[in-house]
Amino acid sequence: MQHASTPSPTCGACHTPALGPADPFPTLDSFLYIGCRGRGARCSSFLESIVASTFQAISRAIRMSAEASTTAGAAPAATEPAVPASAAPAPTAPAPSPPTASAASAEKQATAAEQATAAEKPPTWGFLLSVGSRAVLPAIGKTLMQGPKRKGRSLGLDVFVRLFHTAAQMPGMNLSRARAVTGNLRKLGKRQVQQVIKKLHVEEVEWTVELVPADAEAASPGTADAAGPVVTVRSSLVPFKHDGPPAPTTWGLKADWVDPLAPHDNYVRDRVVLFLHGGAYIFGDKEQYQALVGPWADTLDRRVFIPAYRLAPEHPFPAAIHDAVSAFLYLTQVAGIAPDHITFAGDSAGGNLCMATLLWLRDHGHAMPNSAVLMSPWSDLSHSLPSYADNDGFDYLPAFGAGGTAFNPVAMYIGLDDYHEIATTNGYISPAIATDLHGMPPIYISTGSDEILLDEQVLLATQLARDGNTVVQDIHEYGVHVFPLIASKSPDAVRSRARIREFVKCVADAPVAAPKQHVEITQWSRGEKVKGEGQSTVPAGWAKRWPGIAAAKHRDPDALIGEMHRVPDLVTPILPAPAPVEDLKVVEKRAAQEEKARRHALAAATVLKNEK
Incomplete structure (x- = not known):
C-alpha cells in the first residue's frame, strides 16, 4: 500500500x-x-x-x-435527519442474492440500529x-x-x-455527537498520521464468521455466498437483551495486517500481535490504530493484526467477543500461525476484550496465546471501586452517566439500562471479578496512578496472582488512562514501551516446559523505578489501594497477604534490570534512524530495479 x-x-x-x-x-x-x-x-x-x-x-x-x-x-426541509458518516460503522457482512434467513435478520438488525442512532439529535x-x-x-x-x-x-x-x-x-452529548467530534479530531491529525503510516505496509483481509451454538451437532448451511474464508465459532454465549431483532448467525469481518515497510533482519513473520483496540466498545476502528500500534511491528519484530470488531450499541454483547475469537481462529486456521506464536494486546476496552476472549478460549477448550499485553484494561464495569471517585478530574475519563447525560457505554455494550447485577457478577463483562481466572497465559498490565480505573486494574492483577498466573504490573505515577498512546513522548510512555518489549521477548517468546508462577509489581515515576520497590511481601502499588478495594468488594483485607505467602519467592523481578529512561530515548531514536535508512535503501533499490 x-x-x-x-x-x-x-x-x-x-x-x-x-x-x-x-x-x-x-x-x-x-x-x-x-x-x-x-x-x-x-x-x-x-x-x-x-x-x-x-x-x-x-x-x-x-x-x-x-x-x-x-x-x-x-430550501424545503428534509423529511429525515441526516446521519453523519461517523455515526455508525459501515456494514461488513456480504449481501448474498437471494438473501439467506440469517443475512436477512442481520440486515434487519442493522437497519434498526441505524434508525435508533439516527433518532439521536x-x-x-x-x-x-x-x-x-x-x-x-x-x-x-x-x-x-x-x-x-x-x-x-x-x-x-x-x-x-x-x-x-x-x-x-x-x-446533550450523545453517541452520534461524540462519534462526530472524535471523527473531526482525527481529521485534524491526518497529516501526522500519514507520517507514521508511510513507514508501514498495510494489507486488509476479510473472512466470514459463522456462529454456531456450542451444543449444535453440525454447522448450519448458508455460507455459499461467503466473503473470503469461513471461520466457525461454536459459542455458548448469548445476548443479555432478548427483546430486539435476532442476532445474525453469519457476518463478514475485516482486519489489517501491519508490517514495517523495511523490516530488519530479525523480523519474524510467523509471530503476531493480535491487537484489540479500545474505545469503550462504541468507538474506534482498525484504521485509527494503524498509526498508534503499527510501529509495534518494528519494535517487537513481528506482524500486527488489527481486527475491526463490531461496536455497540448496534452490536451489543457478546458480538465483540465472537469477533475477537474469530480473529484468533483466523490466525490459527487460515493464516497458519501457531497459537503459542500469538500475543494478545489491547488498550482500555480492548484490554477487557482480551481478557474476555482468553476466558472464552479456556472455557471452550481452545489453545491459548502465549501472553497478553493490557494497557489500562477496563476490568470492572460496575465502577464500584474507590479510584472511580478519588481520581475523578485527574483523569480525562469522566464518570459514565454523570453531568446529566445518558451517555453510558456500559449500558450500550451490555444492551440493558439495568445492568448493575450483570456487571458485578459476570466475568465475561468484568474480568476483575471473575471467580475463576486459572489457566491464563502470562499477562502484562500497564497502569496509570491517576486513572479512575486504577483500582480495578489492581484488582485484576491480584485475582490473576490468586489463581496461579504469572502477572507483571507497572503502575506509573500520575499516568492517565492509556498514557502510552495518549502521551507517547512522556518518560513513562518510553519506559512502558521498553517494558512491553522486554515482556514479549523474555516471557512471551521464552519456551517454558513447566512454567513457574511469578508476580512482579513495580511503581514508576517519570520513567524511573521508585526506590524500595519489590522488597516487601505485598508490593506498595497493591498495599496502598487494597484496603479500599477490599472494603468495596467485601473482601478480607488480610487475604492478599496470605496469597503472597502461598508461594515462596512469588513476588520477584522477572524482567531485566531497568536502564535509565534517557538511555531508552537514545535507543528509540537510533532505531528510528536505522528504520529510516532501511526505507531509503529500499526505495533506492526499487528505483534501480525499475530502471533496469
Missing part, C-alpha cells in the same frame, strides 16, 4: 516540526497541532496556537451556522460552538491560570484532560 508523503506542521515560534521523521511514535500534542518538539511547554506559541485555533473554529462554526440557516430558509455547529465555549476555552484558561493539575504533566496533556473530561459530560 503506497502512502503519499506530506509536509509536517511546524511550531509558529521556533519552526520545529511537530512530528519529524525521527519520531517513531505519534503523540497527542502532534495530533492536535499544539505541540512543539523544540521547546515544548516553554515555547511561546504553545498555548497561543491553541487559543488561535479555537477562535478560528468558533468563527467558522458561527459562519457555517449562519449559512445553514440561510440555506434552510430557501445529530451534531450541529451550534453544539460544536457550545463545546468550544464550555470545554475548550475553560480548559485553556484554567491551565494558564492554575497550571497543570499534576507536577510534571505537560500543558498540552493538561488541556486535553480538562477538555475531554468536561466535554464528555456536557448536556
